[in-house]
């Protein structure tokens with residue numbers, strides 16, 4: 001048995017958590033689009049070929065903003081290949097993921113899907129093989145009226161502009177794996193020029209420039225500084241991408257994996273510091289925020305790419321997530337919440353089949369919600385509002401990322417005045433919590449939503465889909481004991 005103390009004081013406000021913090025990501029990769037959201041031959045698909053059960057699962061998850069169409073894919077993608085009559089679209093090669101792209105799902109199709117899923121897009125433009133002109137034309141197609149590309153949209157069946165608000169200026173341009181990799185100076189310049197033209201097309205749009213695609217990148221954090229210097233007055237967000245695994249894929253390094261949030265916290269703080277530095281250097285009043293537009297747990301190397309096997313519905317990076325993964329995953333959400341003053345957008349990468357909370361059965365018609373589905377769903381439900389900075393005192397443990405606490409905590413007061421503490425246990429022992437709330441109107445715990453499982457390796461499968469699901473626990477005399485590797489939403493209602 002362990003103990004942890006949590007103090008939350010109503011005066012220590014961190015910021016406001018926004019809806020966009022619970023965004024996700026759909027890429028033309030593996031079975032995310034084809035065989036994932038789109039599967040015209042499947043009995044569960046609608047008249048447009050979209051899986052109705054997948055759409056329902058996305059709605060239940062609560063995702064309202066979805067980044068699209070990549071990822072690495074976007075850096076070689078010509079959006080014009082995906083519009084017009086489906087029968088006339090060309091089949092192309094997706095050089096990012098070594099798979100065939102039938103172009104059956106393109107911009108207008110995705111927008112139809114997004115509408116059905118009650119979500120809006122966060123649209124990425126290609127700055128790998130394309131540039132400002134194609135990006136500006138895309139904004140014209142999506143958000144304008146009365147000119148060539150806007151008329152093309154109308155011809156393709158969409159009368160009103162889509163008015164897409166959020167846009168990403170390329171993807172992971174610091175990475176050698178990227179189609180059209182650039183130096184920070186090269187990228188900063190093309191991002192700035194693209195931003196200018198896109199904004200001249202539609203001044204209301206919000207733009208994200210590519211920051212470092214991982215804290216482990218050799219170019220980090222200098223990349224972020226240089227890109228910010230070049231683009232500061234033209235962008236609204238700088239991106240961070242971060243995935244966590246057992247370091248070097250070594251499963252004996254569980255303690256280090258459990259402490260991933262410590263590293264994530266440092267990454268976010270340092271990019272925020274780069275923003276502060278450049279803002280000051282430019283004597284600017286403009287505030288650029290952070291968009292963690294790819295994050296997740298990713299056990300790499302489980303699906304090696306067979307270069308001889310090109311296809312449409314090929315398997316790429318399909319991870320099965322267990323309870324321990326769900327706990328680490330939840331600690332990443334809590335960490336982003338604790339930076340709510342700066343992190344305004346975050347996209348869980350990805351949404352279906354590829355590194356995903358929702359899996360579809362290959363060759364079948366069942367779906368399964370993985371363990372990571374539930375921390376995301378409940379965090380989205382309870383953790384929107386005013387974020388307070390909690391103080392945590394626990395014995396903790398040492399890791400390659402430094403000292404970690406036994407619990408990772410976030411505290412949010414919703415607009416209804418209800419307070420929720422998200423408490424993630426990173427320990428193999430039960431933990432007694434001593435919670436002290438200062439200056440809040442609420443003091444009594446009404447309910448606890450707990451996600452836990454007997455074994456940390458428990459997963460949800462097609463045959464046993466509800467092995468790990470949230471349960472409602474009645475609090476006993478105001479005391480809370482959390483289970484090993486559990487995710488808990490402790491509710492104080494008004």
Ligand code: AHR
Pocket residue numbers: 027029070071072073171172294349350355
């Ligand atoms: O989400 C999977 C891939 O991870 C994305 O395409 C890329 O941006 C990142 O490296």
